[in-house]
Amino acid sequence: MTAPSIVWFRDDLRLADNPALRAAIDRDEPIIALYVFDEESDGIRPLGGAAKWWLHGSLASLGERLAERGGALVLRRGPAGRVIRDVAKESGAGAVFWNRRYGGAERAIDADLKDGLRADGLTVESFAGSLLFEPWTVTTGAGTPYAVFTPFWRACQAMPAPRAPLPEPREVPAPGRTPKSDDLDDWELLPTKPDWAAGLRETWEPGEPAARARLRDFLAEDLGSYDDSRDEPSTGSTSRLSPRLRWGEISPYQVWHETAEARGTGAKAASAGRFLSEIGWREFAAHTLFHFPDLATKNLRSEFDAFPWPRLKPTQLEAWQKGKTGIPLVDAGMRELWHTGIMHNRIRMVTASFLIKNLLIDWRRGEEWFWDTLVDADGASNPFNWQWVAGSGADAAPYFRVFNPELQAKKFDPRALYIRQWAPEYSSGEATEDAIVELGETRKRALAAYEEMRRTP
Ligand code: FAD
Numbered sequence: 001m002t003a004p005s006i007v008w009f010r011d012d013l014r015l016a017d018n019p020a021l022r023a024a025i026d027r028d029e030p031i032i033a034l035y036v037f038d039e040e041s042d043g044i045r046p047l048g049g050a051a052k053w054w055l056h057g058s059l060a061s062l063g064e065r066l067a068e069r070g071g072a073l074v075l076r077r078g079p080a081g082r083v084i085r086d087v088a089k090e091s092g093a094g095a096v097f098w099n100r101r102y103g104g105a106e107r108a109i110d111a112d113l114k115d116g117l118r119a120d121g122l123t124v125e126s127f128a129g130s131l132l133f134e135p136w137t138v139t140t141g142a143g144t145p146y147a148v149f150t151p152f153w154r155a156c157q158a159m160p161a162p163r164a165p166l167p168e169p170r171e172v173p174a175p176g177r178t179p180k181s182d183d184l185d186d187w188e189l190l191p192t193k194p195d196w197a198a199g200l201r202e203t204w205e206p207g208e209p210a211a212r213a214r215l216r217d218f219l220a221e222d223l224g225s226y227d228d229s230r231d232e233p234s235t236g237s238t239s240r241l242s243p244r245l246r247w248g249e250i251s252p253y254q255v256w257h258e259t260a261e262a263r264g265t266g267a268k269a270a271s272a273g274r275f276l277s278e279i280g281w282r283e284f285a286a287h288t289l290f291h292f293p294d295l296a297t298k299n300l301r302s303e304f305d306a307f308p309w310p311r312l313k314p315t316q317l318e319a320w321q322k323g324k325t326g327i328p329l330v331d332a333g334m335r336e337l338w339h340t341g342i343m344h345n346r347i348r349m350v351t352a353s354f355l356i357k358n359l360l361i362d363w364r365r366g367e368e369w370f371w372d373t374l375v376d377a378d379g380a381s382n383p384f385n386w387q388w389v390a391g392s393g394a395d396a397a398p399y400f401r402v403f404n405p406e407l408q409a410k411k412f413d414p415r416a417l418y419i420r421q422w423a424p425e426y427s428s429g430e431a432t433e434d435a436i437v438e439l440g441e442t443r444k445r446a447l448a449a450y451e452e453m454r455r456t457p
Pocket residue numbers: 230238239240241242243245246275278279280281282283285343344345346348349352370374376377378379381382383385386389
């Protein structure tokens with residue numbers, strides 16, 4: 001009798017550089033590749049619409065790749081703790097392997113499950129697959145988490161170098177009897193009525209092969225100019241790897257080592273350092289979530305709890321969501337987001353600042369919209385960056401730094417190429433006469449609100 005090993009796939013929808021899968025292969029028993037769609041466990045944040053769309057495509061691709069290697073992907077739905085134990089019992093599994101997650105609710109589920117399965121006599125092991133540095137290993141001299149990026153990243157770089165990526169397995173043998181699986185279509189992850197995903201389909205091909213190709217192409221074609229043009233949204237010179245990293249179609253270890261190999265000298269080397277430091281921001285956001293599990297709902301700096309948010313004006317929120325504010329750069333960004341499920345980083349900062357400061361709408365409302373519409377919506381990076389813009393977060397932009405979308409357009413989209421691509425009715429970055437707010441006045445109002453917060457004892 002063989003006792004199969006379960007590999008529980010989560011945010012690591014790939015075969016290459018997958019330590020949990022590798023551990024199962026090394027055990028030399030048949031493998032049950034399992035994905036659990038869990039919207040029921042306490043504290044698990046339900047996925048947004050764009051994220052569900054991506055998940056469908058990425059699971060379909062993973063299933064095909066497993067089948068090509070003699071394996072099968074088993075899909076189950078329900079609270080993960082219960083489902084994994086059910087599958088383990090049904091299949092007589094001897095071991096369960098997974099790669100770690102870092103959110104509070106996720107860690108609680110994993111810890112419980114580990115105890116329960118071990119008590120039942122199974123081998124259970126978890127691995128580092130989604131972050132280069134484990135959050136509990138990077139602390140200040142006083143043992144506290146870093147609150148500022150530069151010393152954080154310096155400390156990371158002083159650690160032993162991230163391990164080399166693991167090779168992709170040639171075979172993933174399934175057991176004689178595979179546990180029954182849901183049909184992916186029955187999860188209804190794709191929108192139907194209405195089908196709003198045409199722009200997503202046009203823009204993306206989820207799955208590990210496309211992720212690997214994108215990293216290769218980016219390093220060959222765009223890395224050299226990354227440092228110079230990464231802030232210009234019309235150049236398309238950033239990697240667009242964020243959804244790939246979010247879903248784990250590629251690992252940060254692969255990114256790290258392939259970038260190191262491609263870095264060369266001169267401008268390209270400077271660009272490579274800059275690019276890796278952006279991967280560092282991803283680590284910083286994840287480490288911050290590990291230490292502050294309520295990152296999506298609570299101000300990291302509690303003095304911001306006294307911020308005097310006025311009563312929400314739903315029409316203003318809606319104008320922002322739909323890209324109808326009359327501020328060209330903001331509207332272009334919000335429409336890019338709606339159409340493609342992604343938005344350039346510079347424009348994310350501008351649109352977020354406009355919502356929080358010019359419209360005086362609580363950063364949480366913006367975070368929720370991005371959560372629903374981004375294909376890279378990430379439980380750490382999304383709230384982390386919203387709090388960064390709001391001034392309430394780790395190493396955040398000071399509150400009084402209110403981005404001026406007209407000046408930002410002049411500087412980063414001087415020929416209005418980006419603006420005209422997404423909002424063709426505008427020919428420049430200047431606000432229209434019927435813009436929903438006046439930039440100068442609302443800036444003053446934001447600063448006054450900030451002063452009021454500072455005076456609150
Ligand atoms: P590149 O410039 O090629 O960077 C390479 C990788 O580094 C990215 O793929 C990403 O994984 C990481 N990275 C870069 N910048 C950041 C950053 N500021 N914080 C964390 N990681 C970073 N990123 C997400 O992955 N998911 C989110 O939900 C998310 N929400 C955001 C919300 C706001 C308000 C803002 C201002 C930023 C947000 N970001 C988020 C960060 C950043 O905008 C995206 O990671 C980046 O635009 C993705 O494009 P790219 O892959 O071409 O980036």
